[in-house]
Amino acid sequence: MLKKIIPYLSDIGISDMYASPYFKAREGSLHGYDIVDHNTLNLEVGTEEEYHGMIQELWKYGMGQILDIVPNHMCITSKENAWWMDVLENGPGSLYADFFDIDWEPVKIELKNKVLIPVLGNQYGLVLERQELQLVFESGDFFLYYHQYKFPIRPKTYRDILQHRIHELKNHLPPEDPHLNELLSIITALNHLPSYTEKDPEKIAERYREKEIIKKRLWNLYSENHGIKTFIDENVNIFNGVTGKPESFNFLDNLLNQQIYRLSQWSVATEEINYRRFFDINDLAAIRMENPLVFRETHKLIFKLIREGMVTGLRVDHPDGLYNPSEYFQRLQKNCFLYKRLDRPGYVTDTSDREAEILRQYNELLSKNSQRKAFYIIGEKIFIKGEKMPEDWPVFGTTGYVFLNFLNGIFVETTNAKIFDDIYARFIRSKLNFQNIVYEKKKLIMELVMSSEVNTLGHYLNQLSEKNRHTRDFTLNSLTNAIKEAIAFFPIYRTYIKPSEVTERDRRYIEIAVSKAKRKTPAMNESVFDFLKDVLLLKYPENFKDADQREWLDFVMKFQQVTGPVTAKGLEDTTFYIYNRLASLNEVGGSPERFGTPMETFHGQNIERSKFWPHTFIATSTHDTKRSEDVRARINVLSEIPDEWREHLTRWRRLNKKNVVIVEGQTVPDPNEEYLLYQTLIGAWPVEPITGPEYEMFKKRIEDYMVKALREAKVNTSWINPNANYENILMSFIEAILNTTRRNKFLKDFQAFQKQISHYGIYNSLSQTLLKITSPGIPEFYQGTELWDFSLVDPDNRRPVDYSIRIKMLEELKRSEQEMLLSELAKELTINKDNGKIKLYLIYKALNYRKANREIFERGDYSPLEAMGEKAMNVCSFVRQFGNSMALVVAPRFFTRLIQQPERLPFGKEVWKDSVIIVPHEETEKKYRNIFTGEIVATVSYKDATILYLSEIFAHFPVALLEKII
Structure with missing residues (x-):
């Protein structure tokens, strides 16, 4: 099948295949992250012959391969390890x-x-x-x-x-x-x-x-x-x-x-x-990558593939779990530089002499530029609230969650935040504080599933306290509690302190955490927290011996390895399943308490990325996202219509009250779970009608998702202690409300509302797809998302992809390009948007334009464009420019304000009125071609400005990528 998929990927404009781990994993692994042998290919994925066949096919189409690698852990429950x-x-x-x-x-x-x-x-x-x-x-x-x-x-x-x-x-x-x-x-x-x-x-x-x-x-x-x-x-x-x-x-x-x-x-x-685990997964034990021997033994095959040109880039999984991430990345870059050059002609015959000469060249490059990056490497790093990439990581960027959340946020109507607070609080009969939940759930994680790691830190800190007469009176219990409180308030995933080096960034985060911990627990002696802070900031007592300093540093390094997993489990895997005000905001790296993203913030992030991280990944769906991009695009529509959302929620609760069961004074599902369920159904409902086995399969997906969501929330059931009775009653509730009998008034009302939401959500999805393709960074596409994909969290998003449908659609699009005017094709695709072909067309046209004009998007400037007129707030627009080459990007949003009747198309003057975008003054009397429709639009002068009318830009297609032609 790969021999058909790779040409298809090349045709739609994909430059590199991004592969999940394919080294030998536990038998039956569905994802490849439970590796048992780093230096052997996974035969369940394919044989060595098949692997070489895949590489040859990639080379044939000039494509590379970004490989996901797992340096932090191994599976230990397989006899093959x-x-x-x-x-x-x-x-x-x-x-x-x-x-x-x-x-x-x-x-x-x-x-x-x-x-x-x-x-x-x-x-x-x-x-x-x-x-x-x-x-x-x-x-x-x-x-x-x-x-x-x-x-x-x-x-x-x-x-x-x-x-x-x-x-x-x-x-x-x-x-x-x-x-x-x-x-x-x-x-x-x-x-x-x-x-x-x-x-x-x-x-x-x-x-x-x-x-x-x-x-x-x-x-x-x-x-x-x-x-x-x-x-x-x-x-x-x-x-x-x-x-x-x-x-x-x-x-x-x-x-x-x-x-x-x-x-x-x-x-x-x-x-x-x-033994240190990968998060709280007992089957995955951490390996000590800081040990040079471990590094060498786990990277033999990786470097062989790099040397042979089979792998052209690396995605490093969970670097925050490493003892010293910057040291690891530096060692990785150094070896990639070495192995890429070992077999080149012109070097001396002796291998050791060749290595010495290559490493001399590498050190010479580093002396000129300490951030020299020899090989394309990105890290799976999650940032929180303005956190920056560590300056000493020699990587090209991250896996794109920062962009994902800022992009998603501009499709949320920020002005409706308080209204949604009220809707949510009234429905669940409680007012939730996001930061309080994060604090409580991080504490819960440390008490339930990561207590061994925290207890170990407590005993370690106790040993350190015994070395000084000023701190030896601190009890083990007080020290352990201080650690828990500080981690619970830690504002980021982890710090990156190294020997004798505490950056101002890390100092600030530690001081914030300890300060908040102090205020939270006034009954505890402040000096306990002061001692913890001194240790974390490496403020050694006078006359401290080298061995004692090494012990302090080792505690700090291990402390840093714990804060990340606790934050991930407490935030992403617990709080994000409890705080459900607008579920589309509950995404990896997201901040759900912030109701959307101001447009100027989105542009500011893009400008910063174009200057400092032009080759980082930018994503909208990954294997780790809580919901696919298309599910989020639908749910975001709710933020535009709070009154309708409130009205339907009230009606649905009343209609479904008969299906709610009371067990020991508690309703099943509880209001918060019911609220999440309705959003989930709105986001995941099939775009085209399904019946019979397909409908039963959809219901099973929803049931499986809700069980996972409830267990992750750890409120009424959990993974450690599943409440089977509660879960079974929930399944009965879902079965009842999704029953297709005529008496089900809820389902009839829901489907009518969901169809309306889906209509607007499709346009949201098209806009975010174009913005991803054209924003600074390297756009990444998760498998199958070329068409509408309404997947939920894994394992739902890891279902097999039917590429035969996609290949057939692309062939049809190519024929239609030859047989029809592009404007007619674009409008026809919009009218029939439910089949997903319109999204494939957008990706195909935009990616190939990007491929043909790489310098504009990889090296070009980024400038936001101002809009004027009645619908000025309904577009995100910017220009990408390199030299004399220029591309304008215009993507609408908030479609409920543009087209009140869902069956209407968002085209023409009747929709866009007098609204315009302002292009740079030097672009007076210029013409632009819309790559999706082939139509030419010309600038005009208006009140000392050079403008393009949105009604002309959006005549036959919902989004626009305009190429300057004159």
């Missing part, structure tokens, strides 16, 4: 022990030199006595299986299995029996294995060597002698116990107590997990 399996077998003495961020001396003394693994579906004792834990012997190794999970048995403890009933075996075999003696020799060898806590390199090497020899000997013995095989098999069966006889599981219990891991119930172990 050889590094993690080695750690579980060899503990702190493993060759890979330092690859993972494990605390081998955690707070809980019972976990010293162990790893807590929370994978059990019930309490350990119950799981054990139900025989869900099974000991097995495979090819010389003993393993423990728990359903699909596989855990190695520590080699030295093999003796416990092999020695059991050994006297019985001796009684059955003569003392001189060679097989018996070999077994006894193996047991002796096991007894002499160096300890798994041994750190001496020679002892570690000895243990690795000897244990493998022992395994081979044991397997040979097992394979050659039936008596020994029977003996081992019977012992394995004995260790696995007998259901109904609790005492029979003592053998396996004792064996497991000696292992390097301790298995526990997944839902109750959050306070004691002693």
